[in-house]
Amino acid sequence: xxxxxxxxxxxxxxxxxxxxxxxxxxxxxxxxxxxxxxxxxxxxxxxxxxxxxxxxxxxxxxxxxxxxxxxxxxxxxxxxxxxxxxxxxxxxxxxxxxxxxxxxxxxxxxxxxxxxxxxxxxxxxxxxxxxxxxxxxxxxxxxxxxxxxxxxxxxxxxxxxxxxxxxxxxxxxxxxxxxxxxxxxxxxxxxxxxxxxxxxxxxxxxxxxxxxxxxxxxxxxxxxxxxxxxxxxxxxxxxxxxxxxxxxxxxxxxxxxxxxxxxxxxxxxxxxxxxxxxxxxxxxxxxxxxxxxxxxxxxx
Numbered sequence: 512x513x514x515x516x517x518x519x520x521x522x523x524x525x526x527x528x529x530x531x532x533x534x535x536x537x538x539x540x541x542x543x544x545x546x547x548x549x550x551x552x553x554x555x556x557x558x559x560x561x562x563x564x565x566x567x568x569x570x571x572x573x574x575x576x577x578x579x580x581x582x583x584x585x586x587x588x589x590x591x592x593x594x595x596x597x598x599x600x601x602x603x604x605x606x607x608x609x610x611x612x613x614x615x616x617x618x619x620x621x622x623x624x625x626x627x628x629x630x631x632x633x634x635x636x637x638x639x640x641x642x643x644x645x646x647x648x649x650x651x652x653x654x655x656x657x658x659x660x661x662x663x664x665x666x667x668x669x670x671x672x673x674x675x676x677x678x679x680x681x682x683x684x685x686x687x688x689x690x691x692x693x694x695x696x697x698x699x700x701x702x703x704x705x706x707x708x709x710x711x712x713x714x715x716x717x718x719x720x721x722x723x724x725x726x727x728x729x730x731x732x733x734x735x736x737x738x739x740x741x742x743x744x745x746x747x748x749x750x751x752x753x754x755x756x757x758x759x760x761x762x763x764x765x766x767x768x769x770x771x772x773x774x775x776x777x778x779x780x781x782x783x784x785x786x787x788x789x790x791x792x793x794x795x796x797x798x799x800x801x802x803x804x805x806x807x808x809x810x811x
Contacts, residue, residue, distance in 0.1 A: 519544075523618060523625075523670045524681035524726065533606055535686040535715065537724060546590055546617065548609075553585040553595040561768060571770040574616035581605060584613045589620035604708050610684075615668060615763040622774045624671045624782075625762040629653040629687075630664035630680045630729070637811055638680055638727045640669055642760040643735035648798055650689050652735075652807075655800045662723035663687065668762050671729065673781040680729045685722030688715050729786060731811055734760060736792040743806050744792040754783050756790070 520527040521539035528544035560568035568575045574586040581600045585593040618625045628642040665683035691712035704714030
């Protein structure tokens with residue numbers, strides 16, 4: 512039987528060995544992987560799932576996802592991902608779901624804390640997270656910061672880990688995703704990116720020169736909101752409201768099982784004690800990216 516080539520990467524603080532190329536990730540050298548990604552058959556279902564959604568099932572240490580016409584994914588024990596690719600799908604499509612929802616399931620299995628956020632680093636070595644629901648402006652603001660010389664730690668999924676009395680953010684990979692209607696605000700073009708999946712007008716960009724590959728301490732986190740007023744409003748969150756905001760920004764919180772919840776909440780509590788968390792509310796329209804960036808810079 513012919514042996515497949517192996518590809519080695521580093522992301523989220525993990526050594527990753529893959530059967531296929533993951534062009535979004537950064538190559539690495541290591542002896543032992545923390546995560547193994549293989550192309551193999553995937554079970555049709557999980558025995559005795561404790562939670563189910565439209566396309567997924569999970570237990571404390573298993574996760575199964577079915578994406579029609581793309582692939583089926585099986586994650587086990589926080590250390591392995593098996594992918595059964597569908598005929599006619601592209602590896603671009605396979606990676607799109609792998610790097611988001613599938614990896615978030617693996618991170619939860621490992622007891623790590625992924626946030627639905629971009630992470631950036633300024634020229635003073637200060638890192639911060641930009642959080643918020645889809646469409647609130649995270650990607651636009653992230654691209655704007657990069658154009659202004661900031662460094663990217665992660666886009667969309669950011670992993671946070673308390674250690675040694677500090678809160679650390681672990682870089683993912685040098686890649687950002689932008690909707691086509693965002694490009695009018697930032698210096699990116701459709702021609703310079705890779706279309707992620709038809710018929711979506713969403714494009715991916717490798718930003719190698721702007722990427723910072725090492726973990727850094729984090730002290731600030733911003734949750735973006737919109738309202739129908741003309742003012743920009745900032746509020747520093749405290750106490751229960753702060754903890755709930757951290758919980759609500761957890762990427763795929765529904766993947767946190769009863770067994771993993773105590774560890775997850777312990778990590779959130781450590782963050783709540785150390786990180787300055789602000790709610791930043793901007794006018795619904797138009798989105799003045801430079802004004803929003805100035806608001807965040809002042810808070811930092």
